[in-house]
Amino acid sequence: MDIDVLGALAVRQDGRSITPTAPKPRQVLALLALHADQVVPVTALIEELWAGEPPRSARTTLQTYVLQLRSLIAAALKHGAQEGEERTAKDVLVTLPGGYRLDSGGGSSDVREFDRLAGLGYRAMDAGDHPRASRQLREALALWSGPAFADVHGGAQLDMEIKRLEESRLCALDQRIEADLRLGRHRELLAELTVLVSRYRTHENLHGQFMLALHRSGRRGEALNVYQRLRGTLVRELGLEPSAGLRRLQRSILMAGPESAAPAPETPREPLVRVS
Secondary structure, three states: EEEEOOOOEEEEEEEEEEEEOOOOHHHHHHHHHHHHHHHHEEEHHHHHHHOOOOOOOOHHHHHHHHHHHHHHHHHHHHHOOOOOOOOOHHHHHEEOEEEEEEEOOOOOOHHHHHHHHHHHHHHHOOOHHHHHHHHHHHHHHHHOOOOOOOOEEEEEHHHHHHHHHHHHHHHHHHHHHHHHHHOOOOOHHHHHHHHHHOOOOHHHHHHHHHHHHHHHHHHHHHHHHHHHHHHHHHHHHHHHEEEEHHHHHHHHHHHHOOOOOOOOOOOOOOOOOOOO
């Protein structure tokens, strides 16, 4: 079974799609696919589908959705069956005490591959191997074709998982940009960072990286303007001042000569400071 969730949901058994079009069965498959090879409790599936207000028939209705998924799995198994194989839909979507498990059969999962590649990238960063870190993290991020579960109407459980995955993606992106900065690719990063700081208007690390890239490209004034815009947004929208580390970065750029492209301190990661 091949599972893709970093973008549109796509689950294939023996190369054949088993992704339903109806919204509720699609939610069930999405949660099972994300946690493939693990038991997903019935309570979690009910919470996902009905957000704390399940009908009396919730368990029966959930069983109906499972049967619909098994029907799609059975068709895929029949289509791709090899002589002597006797695997059934119940072997793929397994009923267990208290929940269900989707058995991937050792197939691919874009989330697992993302985690593997990102982990290699983080370890390379820790070891100071910035070329390898940039390469591994770039490969990890290339697995994303859009927001996670982009075509699934998520409930409470999926929304929580989507936020977690987005944080993981942002962490990998942050580290990949950090690796590229250390490799002197500041000019190459300017266009990408321009888009990112517009999208994530209060994300300190991205703004700090943009300031560094601008400063090292000889655009000191623009780097300082980025700080002022971020500070205005933080104060106005969140009642927060930039972190101490980002303030140090600003002072470092201020103290540098207008023509200087000397490295400034690394992008800070301290907590924000609330305005009194």
